[in-house]
Amino acid sequence: MSQSENRHDTISLLIEGMTCASCVARVEKGIKAVPGVTDATVNLATERATVRGTASAEAVIAAIEKTGYEARPVETAGQGEDDSEEKKEAERVRLKRDLILASVLALPVFVLEMGSHLIPGMHEWVIKTIGLQQSWYWQFALTLLVLTLPGRRFYLKGFPALARLAPDMNSLVAVGTAAAFGYSLVATFTPDLLPEGTVNVYYEAAAVIVVLILLGRFLEARAKGRTSEAIKRLVGLQARVAHVLREGRIVDIPVDEVVLGDCVEVRPGERIPVDGEVTEGRSFVDESMITGEPIPVEKSAGSAVVGGTVNQKGALTLRATAV
Known part of the structure; x- marks a missing residue:
C-alpha cells in the first residue's frame, strides 16, 4: 500500500460536558458511527477526542452534539482554548460553592433523621422539642433547597439524557434522589396513600447523595485541572x-x-x-x-x-x- 493510501486526516476536538466513563464510551460510539471514521479515542482527563479517517470535522461534531455534548476543533479554538480553561476554573469554583451550600443544608437533615438511630435518646428529644411531623417539615424544606439549588445540575442534565435513552451518571443521581424525595413527600403530606407501617421519610438519603456526588465532582475537577497542567508541560517539550x-x-x-x-x-x-x-x-x-x-x-x-x-x-x- 502506498504512502498516500495510508494518509488519513486527524481531527482533534475539545469536548465539554463529560463526567464519567460511560460518557466517554457514548461519545466514542457516536464518533465511530460517522461514515469515514476509522478510529476514535476520547480522553476524559483532557476532555479531548482524536479522530482519524476521512470524515469531516463538521460531521464528527454533529455526531458528538447528538449524544448530548459540546465539541469544537482544537486547531480553530485559538483563544477559545484559554476560554475553556477559564470555564473549567469557573466550574471548579461553582462546584466548591455548591458543595459548601449542600453540606450546610444537608447536615441538619442528616442529624434530625439519622441522629435518632445513632444517638441514644435523640428520637425522644426530637419528639418532645420539635415534634416528629414538624421535624419532617423541616427536612422537607431543607432537602428541597438542596435539590433545587446545588442539586439542580443533575436534573438539568440527567432527565434530558434519560429522555434520549442515553442515561448517564446525572440520570442515576436525578432518578435516585427524586424517588427518595417523592416517596418522602407523600409520607409527609399524604401518609394515608401509603400502606400501614410504610410511612417513613428518606429526605436525608436524597440530600446526602447530592453532597457526596458534588464532593466527588469537585475532587475530580481539581485533579483534572492538575492533569491538564502536567500534560501542557509535556506538550511544550514536543518539537513543533x-x-x-x-x-x-x-x-x-x-x-x-x-x-x-x-x-x-x-x-x-x-x-x-x-x-x-x-x-x-x-x-x-x-x-x-x-x-x-x-x-x-x-x-x-x-x-x-x-x-x-x-x-x-x-x-x-x-x-x-x-x-
Missing part, C-alpha cells in the same frame, strides 16, 4: 517542526503532518519530533524526560527513539513508527 524527506528532498512540516513510515532527519541539538527507529547516523540522546537517567543514551541504526527526547551532537535519520 519535523524535517521530512518528501519527493526526494527534505522539507519542514508541522509535526502533526508526519505519517507512519516518513523518513525524518534530526539535527544536533534538536528534539526528536516523533517516535521512530534510527535508519542512519550515530548520536547520543538525552532521555531523562522519559527515564529520569541523566546520562545520554547512544543511538545508531536499529535503535528506537522517543519523540520529545533531545538529540545531542550527531545527526540521525529515522523512520517514524508512531505519530
